[in-house]
Amino acid sequence: MAFAPCIGLEVHVELDTESKMFCQCRNEFGAAPNSRCCPVCLGLPGSLPVPNRKAVEYVIRTGLALDCQVAERCRFARKNYFYPDLPKNFQISQYDEPLTYGGHFHLQVNGQQKRIRIRRAHLEEDTGKNIHLPDGRSLVDYNRCGIPLMEIVTEPDFSSPEECRVYLTELRAILRYIEVSTANMEEGVMRAEPTVNLIDSDTGEATPMVEIKNLNSIKSVYEAVKYEIQRHWRCLESGEEMYQETRLWDEQNSLTATMRRKESADDYMYFPEPDLVPLVPEHEWIEEIRASLPELPSALRQRLVERYELPEYGAEVITADRDTAVYYEQIVEAGADPKAASNWLMGDVMGYLNEQSLEIADLKVAPEQLAELLALIESNTISGKIAKDVFVKMAETGQSAQEVVKAEGLQQISDESELGRLVDEAIAKNPKAVEDFKSGKERALGAMVGYIMGQTRGQANPQLVNQMLREKLGQM
Amino acid sequence: MAEISPEEVQHVADLARLALPPEELARVGRELNRILVYFQELQELNTDDVAITSHAVAMENVYREDSSRPSLPVEEVIANAPDSAEVFFRVPRIVDK
Incomplete structure (x- = not known):
């Protein structure tokens, strides 16, 4: 028997635009229920959608970052279904003509390179939120309805929960680097749905494909995929019957449970959206977007390892967030020793930011000022130990290292x-x-x-x- | 073109969430078949050199810039709702098939 896990990942990402996909309501998290709605996103008769150019740009941007082709011409499609999270009774999505497709992603797991194929990254609209009442009825808030939503689908190329974890971590970093989304999973801005089954590559035999929902962190994706693979193995051994189904992850009990079985393939009666004309992205526009792409995390990481001889782990921590990586390079450019700069950044600086719940952008200590502090240690003006207190003082007051040392009389005594x-x-x-x-x-x-x-x-x-x-x- | 079968009529009715009694299903089936006959006539035209049309107007790339403006007041948002509770729409239980 040569069964092996085959996992695919479907990721939905809300794009960080000012307005919704097809109307000018604000794209905003946490507003009062139903306060960000208009005739278009409520699907009132006579209203017409007009696509947000920035959202189209953001999907192209993401597609290019994932080595996708950009469609020469594509259309939106109506996905028809009955559920009150969309007041129109259909979702504007893309079907047979995605905006970008055919990309790939280089995954690095345990020092091994692996190529993951990206099937497509397309554009659609998000749905509203239901609150289910104990009496069986539901309350609906349509604020989220119509927020630009990107769907990124991979081929089933992952073979372990660890590969899924690394991919999602890296994808999240990319989305933040290219500034298309905050990609925050806890807030539901980024949502991942894995499909899992076991396939015997010799015989073609396979266990039924299972889709897992209700995952709100990368860690829960990891745990749920791990659980599901083990469940498939168990069922194979015991001969227990399995079904093609959607299962929900139960975080508290660390298991998946049946949500609904799929007896037949879903029929969404897709057809081209008659209210929206085709998209034909101009060549110059695509090239302009391509030229504006920043250095992506994997390339940046490799550069830090090569140029500054940082260990792989350090480079990973520093490049997890683009602002941190930029900050790091600025410290080094201001003359600091690369090794000392990374130690300080990962130690005292990140420690302080965590403790104060701040982002690096909020830090009052400019990279040049941190370099100056490191120079004071280097020249034995202050000890490394005192420098820690000086740093906190700098972060609190915005003063330079020299100013703090002078004001507090902290010069090292070398006389x-x-x-x-x-x-x-x-x-x-x-x-x-x-x-x-x-x-x-x-x-x-x-x-x-x-x-x-x-x-x-x-x-x-x-x-x-x-x-x-x-x-x-x-x-x- | 083959006639639409009673099973296909039932499937379409299910997709549209219509509960049709047997005699209605038979009537709807006959009506659908009459519509299909029109399409059969259209099928006779040679369209080899005609691109598939999804829009009657030859336009493309209609966009708006990403700017926002105030939404409707919440009272107006829920004004036409058959049922509401405070600032929410309220809907009956939806059973997923």
Whole structure:
């Protein structure tokens, strides 16, 4: 038996435009229910949709980033179904003529390269939200209805939950880099629906295809796919009957459960949307969009590894978000050592941002100012330890490192006559430590260093103190 | 062209969420078949050199710029709703087939 998992991913992404797809209502999260609606998105008689050019541009932008072809000509289609999340009784979507198609994506998992085929990235409109009442009726809020929604579909080329996790993490980074969406899964801006089954490539035998819904984080996609693969294996072994169905992920109990079985293929009676004319993206427009694409995360990561000799992991953390990557390069360009810059960025800077729930764009410390701080450490003006406090002060006040150091009197003491006096004092006041050190206990030196640091509020140059103490003790 | 079968009539009725009694189904089937006959006549035309038409007007690339304007007041949004609750539309339970 040579069964292996085959997983495909369908990802929906709300585009970050100012207005909706076919009308001028605001595209906004969290507004009062039904306060962002008009005759067009309510599907009132006589209203006509007009496509948002920016949304079309954003799908082309995404398609190009995923190596897709852009259709020379394509149309919108009506997807007809009965459900009150769309007041028109149909969704404007794309069917046999997607705006972009035939792309691919290089996945890197455990040092191995793998090519994932992108079937299509097309444009449609989002649906409203239902709130189901205990009495069986539902309340409907149409604010989300008509928000531009991009659908990105892969071929079933993934073979593990880990590959899905890496793809979604990378896709999210790309969408943010090219600035088409916030791609936030927790807010439902990005939604992923995996299809999972096991296929025996020798015989062509396969378990029924299952689609999983209700996944609101990359982690739940990972867990749900993992669970579903194991369930298919179990059913294969036990001979339990399986169905082609949609299953819901139950986060609390970490399992999937049947939502609905598909006895026949869905029939959405697609037909070309008569209210919208075909899209024929001009060649110059496409080239303009292509030229405006920023360096994508994978290329940037590789460049950081090669140019600055960063470890793979560090490069990954720094490039997860474009602003952070730009910030990093600016610190280095301002003269900081690449290694020290990455350590500081991933340590103190990110720690501070997390603690304060800030984005790097909100940080009051400019990259050049951070480089100046690193230079002060490099030149032994302040110790690395004091620099941590200086950084927090800089972040709180927006002052430069020099200003903070001066204002707080934090300069490192490297003056040998002053340190010499302190060394003598430390030796005089710690006879026990001196004795221990002389009898070979290296660690006893710490007590004397500690005394000097205490006397100088941590400002004594630690290397110099160490060296001078050893010299002095050696002469005794 | 083959005639539309009673099963196909039932399928179309299901898609349109129409519950038709048997005699209605038979009548609708006869009417659909009469419509199909018109198309059979049209099929006789040679259209090899004619591109498939989805729009009667030869236009393309009609866009608007991405700018917003105020939406309707919520009272107007729900004014025509058969049923509502505060600022929401209220709908009966929808059973997914």
